Amino acid sequence: MKCSGAMSQVLNTMVWRTRRMMTPAMLRNELESVLESSVRSIWGDRIPDDFRAVVSGSNNLEYGDVSCQAAMRLAGIVKDNPRAIAGRITETLTGRIKGISSISIDGPGFINFRLSDNYLASTAFDLASSGLQSLLPDTGAGREVLVEFVSSNPTGPLTVGHCRQAVLGSTISSLLEASGWKVSREYYFNDTGRQMTLLGESLAARYSSAQGDEAVIPEGGYHGSYIIEWAADLSAELGTGLTWKRDRDTFIRFAEEKAMKMILSDLSLLGIEFDRFFAESELIPEAVTDAIEKLSRITIEGKSLVYESDSGKLWLRFTALGRPKDRVIIRDNGTYTYRMPDIAYHLDKFSRNYDLVVDIFGADHLDTSRDVAAALECLLGEKSVSAKLRVIIHQFVTLVKDGRKIKMSTRSGEFVTLRELINDAGSSDVTKYLFLTRRADAHMDFDLDLARKQSSENPVYYVQYAHARIAGILRTADEAGICSPVEFSGDVSCLLDGEYERELMRLLESVSVRVAAAADEMEPHRLTEILADLATGFHRFYQHVRVVDTDNSDVSEARLMLCRACRRCISDLLGILGVDAPDRM
RNA sequence: GCCCCCGUAGCUCAGUUGGAUAGAGCGGCGGUUUCCUAAACCGUAGGCCACACGUUCAAGUCGUGUCGGGGGCACCA
CATH class of the missing domain: 3.30.1360.70 (Arginyl tRNA synthetase N-terminal domain)
Structure with missing residues (x-):
């Protein structure tokens, strides 16, 4: 950006000084x-x-x-x-x-x-020069938080439901990061047990059918057509001589690898990366056995927390922990049910000394999640668990297409994938943004017809347009040789005492406080509210106030500073959402 | 049966430890462009915040109950 003589004149006539930032x-x-x-x-x-x-x-x-x-x-x-x-x-x-x-x-x-006008102008200036994060309170102060989300098992592509969770999780992670937390994003998955066997067997069935043999997908197996492609890949790589009886493990591992690749590529559509993928097999058998042992040493009112039933199953006495039902933790065939490794996993997470552990689950996990929390509290003490564990449960998504709701069922293969959704909506930006316009704990209708509209009806474009408009103004200003000051002076406030300037500054001033509240509550939907307010505020300002004005360069420069603050604020917030902030539209 | 969520404008939804006249977008109606992006702006109409009782100086917000809608609840994960 070049600066004209007018600019340096302003710099000379104003007393620029450094000062302690007041957020x-x-x-x-x-x-x-x-x-x-x-x-x-x-x-x-x-x-x-x-x-x-x-x-x-x-x-x-x-x-x-x-x-x-x-x-x-x-x-x-x-x-x-x-x-x-x-x-x-x-x-x-x-x-x-x-x-x-x-x-x-x-x-x-x-x-x-x-x-005071001086203070308002100074915060706008801080935003323009240092960005939103410089005004956010350092709540995390370098403390470490583990955020677990998605955690879908490697049995097929991610669906619309996972998409909501992925967007929630990654936005909450970024929000915490902006608040000074050191964030680790973790994905937990089950690579053992019945589901993987069923997946492998489903692949084996597709593999055999492709060679003309009669084979049926097992009861409770996976019917998705993607497995047909895996079967073709498998015979291309390893030939046609495999059988389920002899090569179980080959089928299972091949399917798992394919599924994991699929999931990673789905996640990359959303721009989401994890720091660690934690496999359940890392816990079996040592960590799980260890957890059971710890639990079985506990007795409540004379009764052991772990007990065996006649049929040889092992139960955990959740009723003694205030939960509604006792649950089986080891089946009579010796395998673990879901809850037990999950308890062990959480013990592992807690043993890693994070200051905060965040779980993001769908509504179907509510019951289990409470059981896990109860077990943890019993083992580690209620206080230390409730102070560190934060569980965010989100409700499910219903897709609305052509004004009608689409029913989905998971295992049958009749589901809409994350990839299809993004293709249908036209972009991942639209998808991400729309998922964050509702509270996590509210049911959500995702309106594909709205998502496809590239107009102001679509809230993403409304916000992005404001950003692009500001970028346009900055280009125009640059061509006219006007640029806003690089240092702050209190004197600048008298140039911004108009109604519309003050309104915009007031809005800008409140943003960091609102973002901090959104971070504390872990409610990322508030960010889209703030963004919409910023866009409205800017559009209004723009409509009433001329920014680039060579006849009035000092006022013009001050207003330009507001534009830069606004643009920075919008792009920083969109950045937290992982949504693009375009310079042109 | 148990649990969770929701009930706010025609539609989709916000509503900051309980606070001043309940907000936004879309849709409706009426306006705005010789001027930095009209994907915008301005104005206007539209509400017993499902209902009842309770707590409070104060309730859309908290509590209890009723009605209505959605979802979940495996020895799947």
Whole structure:
């Protein structure tokens, strides 16, 4: 980017200085602690220890930019009316708070604060120059978190349901990363047991049929047509002489390898990578046996947690742990049921000393997941588990095509794959974004007809368009020889005192706080809300305010800085979602 | 039978430890372009927040119950 004489003139006439960055989170924290100490200094020990003067955003411009409702809370405690309380609190703090230009008491007793123009401009500037992450609180502070997601067994391609989980998991991971966590993404899969045998046998059946032999896919086996292709590959590689009886392992391992490749390629469509693929076979038999041993040493009310039934099965007494049913953990044929290796897996995860362990599961795992958590709490102590384990359960997806819902069943081979979905929707960006427009715990109808529309009806394009528009402005500005300052000066705020500028700055200021909240709650759908707000805010600003104006270069430069802040904010957020931020559309 | 989720504008959905006049997109109606991307903007209509009771100074938000819808619950994973 080149800078003209006008620019250097501005640089000369303004006093640029470095300063300590004041983030929106710091401002709110400071505000809260000032309010709190004011309250405590007035009423002393009448205030409960857990009292907090919480500050939140105002939804109405007339009521300032941030507000505090402490006075209403205190009414019952100090026996006075809220407006009088608010008055006493504010008396003690006039002129003491950085970043605040005025304070008022409104309504039943809200204390409303107006952010100073200087502060607003400075946060916009910080966004423009250093990006969103520089304003986010460092919640993770380098602590380590393990996020497990997808964890689909290698039996076929990923489906629409896995797609939602993949998008959720990778976005939550990125969000945590942006908040200062060191994130490991892990994929757990079952490479042993009945399902793999069925898969291998299904492959063997397809393999035999291809050679004209009569062969039937086993009861409960896999009917997907992709296995026909694997069978062809298998005979091309190893010839036609294999039989299920003699070469079980060859069939199973070949199928597993093919399935895993399929899954990896599906994931790459979404741009998702894992740090580790953890196979169940790594736990068998030592880790699982060890876990059973630990559990069997525990007795609750005189009864052993692990017991054997007449038929030779081994049970875990979940009812003693507050769960509704006891469950079989070892079948009479000596194999483990799903829960047992999963408990061992979680013990393994906990033994690796992560500060936080996040599980992302579909609604079908709810019951098991609670059993696993109960077993963990029993072995490791309730406190250490509840403090570290975070389970996010998401509801299922229904596809809507041509206005009608598509029914899916998994094993039968009648399902829509992730790959088909992305092809049908036209791009992975659209798919990813739309999956994040709903809360994880809400059922979701994925509307393919909407996904295919390349118009403002489609929320992705609305946001991307805002980004492309800003990029266009920056190009125009560059050609006109205008660029925004590289250092911040407080003086710049007087150039941005218009209604639309302030509205945009106010919005930009709130973004990092909202993103931090989304990270704390692990609710990535809030990011699409924020993005939509940013796009709307920018479009509105653009419609009313001329940015590139060579006759008014100082104002133009200041406005350009807002544009850059907005663009950076949008692209950083889209980056967390893994969605492209195009410069042209 | 047990468990989970949902019920907010015509449709799809947001709604920040409970707070001020309940919001957005799409759809409807009416406008805006000699000007940096009209994939945009502005205005307008449209709501007993399923229902009842309770807690509270204050409930879309919390509790109990009722009704309605979706989903899950294996010795599959």
